Amino acid sequence: MPATQPTSPSPDAVREAAETAAKYAAAAEADRRLPTEVVTPILAAGFARHFVPARWGGSAGTFRALLPAVAAIGESCTSAAWFASLAASVGRLAAHLPVDGQAEIWRDGPDTPLVGALAAAGTAERVPGGWRVSGQWPYVSGIDSSAWALVCARAADGERREPRFLAVPRASYAIGDSWFNVGLRATGSNTLVLDGVTVPDARSVALADLLAGKAPAAEAPCHRVPMKAANGLTLAAPLLGAARGALHHWSGLSRDKLRAPAAAVTGAADRSPYELTLARADGEIDTAALLLDRVAEVVDGGAVDPVLTARNGRDCALAAELLANAVDRLLRSSGSRGQSDTEPLQRFWRDVNAGAGHSGLQFPPVASALARASGALDTTP
Structure with a gap:
């Protein structure tokens, strides 16, 4: 052995x-x-x-x-x-x-x-x-x-x-x-x-x-975990890293605009849209990370019941949605430069959206599974 x-x-x-x-x-x-x-x-x-x-x-x-x-x-x-x-x-x-x-x-x-x-x-x-x-x-x-x-x-x-x-x-x-x-x-x-x-x-x-x-x-x-309790994590974990990579590259592209003077000075650039984009995208990525960490904690803890299995699926799909939204926002605010073939930002954007579109990360099926597992669809008097 x-x-x-x-x-x-x-x-x-x-x-x-x-x-x-x-x-x-x-x-x-x-x-x-x-x-x-x-x-x-x-x-x-x-x-x-x-x-x-x-x-x-x-x-x-x-x-x-x-x-x-x-x-x-x-x-x-x-x-x-x-x-x-x-x-x-x-x-x-x-x-x-x-x-x-x-x-x-x-x-x-x-x-x-x-x-x-x-x-x-x-x-x-x-x-x-x-x-x-x-x-x-x-x-x-x-x-x-x-x-x-x-x-x-x-x-x-x-x-x-x-x-x-x-x-x-x-x-x-x-x-x-x-x-x-x-x-x-x-x-x-x-x-x-x-x-x-x-x-x-x-x-x-x-x-x-x-x-x-x-x-x-x-x-x-790890060998006693129901397959559906963990598979969403397999798909969402790479997207978490990709969204962080996108934020890093966006920050480099937007550094000068983030450092611009306040708009109170006549003719000065307004940095507030970039500050808002940074704060919201960073917050969405952090939220997704917390959801995925909870999924990992649940499967590592064992005793994963049907409700936790369904919630894990929901959390992974929701995390993927948050990450895709964050990267969408970053690309839109980056202008033409961020969309250049030579900029990694647009690659991260394509990758995250492609990954979030995987059948294992679709939100409707996991939402339905959670509702069934939790008994929300049980109409028995």
């Missing part, structure tokens, strides 16, 4: 990864994928191992430790933070596989890069000892840098039908070049293709077990 590694992510290594991500951000966006020069320090910082069980040398870490680390990367490059956050998250989901399957995935160590396709876009048919899987899964972020993928398929076992997650090695799947979106361009969220690949039972788990947080031989709280 590998020795347990230090708690990850390492602050010094995170700082180095963030600096590297900033250096390559423009080139990565142009190439529509993260280069090895960015992926390597992210893995070295401990993101992939963060939720890997200790028995495989992982950190079995906490969400409150992961949140600021992902946000720190996001201040430099949202796509790099998105990759880091998902690398950690998919590792946590893979810990729900049977123990033999886990051993196969992490036989080369806990830093093995995993990617996930959470939508049930393919099919799995029961065969002796496992499943025969085919289909196409779009929007698989970081797929070019992956060693394994965890895909969700519509499984058929005789009369029984249920979604299942199945782990497949890189040699088993092809990649379709399909990612041409306006934001999060460097995530390389291309299409994963499987054509009749056989996956043994040891590398398969029912979606219901992930939703319930039923990881086999679970020793750490």
Whole structure:
């Protein structure tokens, strides 16, 4: 059994990864994928191992430790933070596989890069000892840098039908070049293709077990968390960092206007609109950070009931909305200069809005889920 590694992510290594991500951000966006020069320090910082069980040398870490680390990367490059956050998250989901399957995935160590396709876009048919899987899964972020993928398929076992997650090695799947979106361009969220690949039972788990947080031989709280209680945090954490990055760059662009004399002097510039923009955007970002920190505290504390699960989803979606509003305000007030291709501000703006539009951060579904969980929709006399 590998020795347990230090708690990850390492602050010094995170700082180095963030600096590297900033250096390559423009080139990565142009190439529509993260280069090895960015992926390597992210893995070295401990993101992939963060939720890997200790028995495989992982950190079995906490969400409150992961949140600021992902946000720190996001201040430099949202796509790099998105990759880091998902690398950690998919590792946590893979810990729900049977123990033999886990051993196969992490036989080369806990830093093995995993990617996930959470939508049930393919099919799995029961065969002796496992499943025969085919289909196409779009929007698989970081797929070019992956060693394994965890895909969700519509499984058929005789009369029984249920979604299942199945782990497949890189040699088993092809990649379709399909990612041409306006934001999060460097995530390389291309299409994963499987054509009749056989996956043994040891590398398969029912979606219901992930939703319930039923990881086999679970020793750490992170492996007993219902999937819906934590997944919004995975998506919103990179946006928190990106909004902070946007505010930093906006402050640089607006420095002279913020320092202008008061408008009481005839002909002087009025700095008050910039002061208001700064205060409101900074406040919205701080509010989102507080919401996400509460989500992390809840999932780390265990005993996550349906109401807390639903509230976590609401908090993550609301945080994403606040962050998008803040960055919208910053871009609008920056003038033509902030919209230049050479200014990182417009990249952060595209990235935050693209991330906030993810299906996992949409407000109506989580609002409805919270109302149902809390009994607000119960009309029984």
